[in-house]
Amino acid sequence: MQKKGAVDLVNIDRSFLDWQWYKDIHTSRLFIHCLLKADPESRSFTTSLSNLANELGCSVRNIRTAINHLISAGEIESETVGRCRTITVINYAKYQEGGSSGDKKPANEAADKPKKAKPKEEYSEAFEEVWKIYDCKKDKKAAYKAYKARVKEGYTEQELLTATRAYIAECKKEDRFVKWGKTFFGSSKPFIEYLNAGGENNAAPETEEQRQKRLMDEYLAKYSGNC
Structure with a gap:
């Protein structure tokens, strides 16, 4: 009831x-x-x-x-x-009744409490470049949070940009629905299959183990001479 x-x-x-x-x-x-x-x-x-x-x-x-x-x-x-x-x-x-997009508060309560300005979200230049070409502009804040989490895990900003370009190009070519950014960069990591898009067309997708080895080799080649 x-x-x-x-x-x-x-x-x-x-x-x-x-x-x-x-x-x-x-x-x-x-x-x-x-x-x-x-x-x-x-x-x-x-x-x-x-x-x-x-x-x-x-x-x-x-x-x-x-x-x-x-x-x-x-x-x-x-x-x-x-x-x-x-x-x-x-x-x-x-x-709902009233048609507002949020809960209503009594007028006197709203008058008593001054509105606090929401801090403006700051995004990295690398993410802004990704977002510029990402066709689904829903929930940018959540997409950035997922993006930062992947960078923290070791994925480079260039890798994520390459994967984004390849994914958007594929969606346009096949007229497919574009995932929300927070999903594409989310913990299930659907972007991984597009990481090798910048290489040869017939190259096999890079596995996570291969990617980690490649990053380690690049690190050693760059810094071993300074030890």
């Missing part, structure tokens, strides 16, 4: 008629379905492709395509663990 005072409705503005995926029946229906299924507090719900297909009366392929559309539009985030999938509506509060 719905708790008293809990959110029990969604508001959709008439501007939804101009939304880029409004005419795509599977994408628009799935988005409205996500708004209705999401928990008001977490803004998310757990499901699977087959469940969504059954609930909306369409194919799993239709659902998978619609999810990619919504991710590319910045409307949802989707995380998969096994066969389960957690979908989060990014701007869920926008579709």
Whole structure:
């Protein structure tokens, strides 16, 4: 039973008629379905492709395509663990009463507490060069955090730039969906398969063991004469 005072409705503005995926029946229906299924507090719900297909009366392929559309539009985030999938509506509060993208505070409380300016995020020049060519501009801050983590692990900035160029070129050539930056540079390291893009076209992908050996050889060649 719905708790008293809990959110029990969604508001959709008439501007939804101009939304880029409004005419795509599977994408628009799935988005409205996500708004209705999401928990008001977490803004998310757990499901699977087959469940969504059954609930909306369409194919799993239709659902998978619609999810990619919504991710590319910045409307949802989707995380998969096994066969389960957690979908989060990014701007869920926008579709609640009042239409704001965040929680409202009483006017007197807002007046009493001066707004603190958020510190501007500073990005390295190397990352800015990567971000300039990265087509998916979603969540730059999280992408940079993942990027720095990979640099800390030993991947060079040039390697990450080379991998990015190769990945974006491949996505454009094959008309593929571009992953969010935080995913491409994330802990699962999908960028690894593109590290050798600057070499010969037929070269086999460099393994992690080979990469570590190469970096050690380069280090010894550079500094052994100074010992």
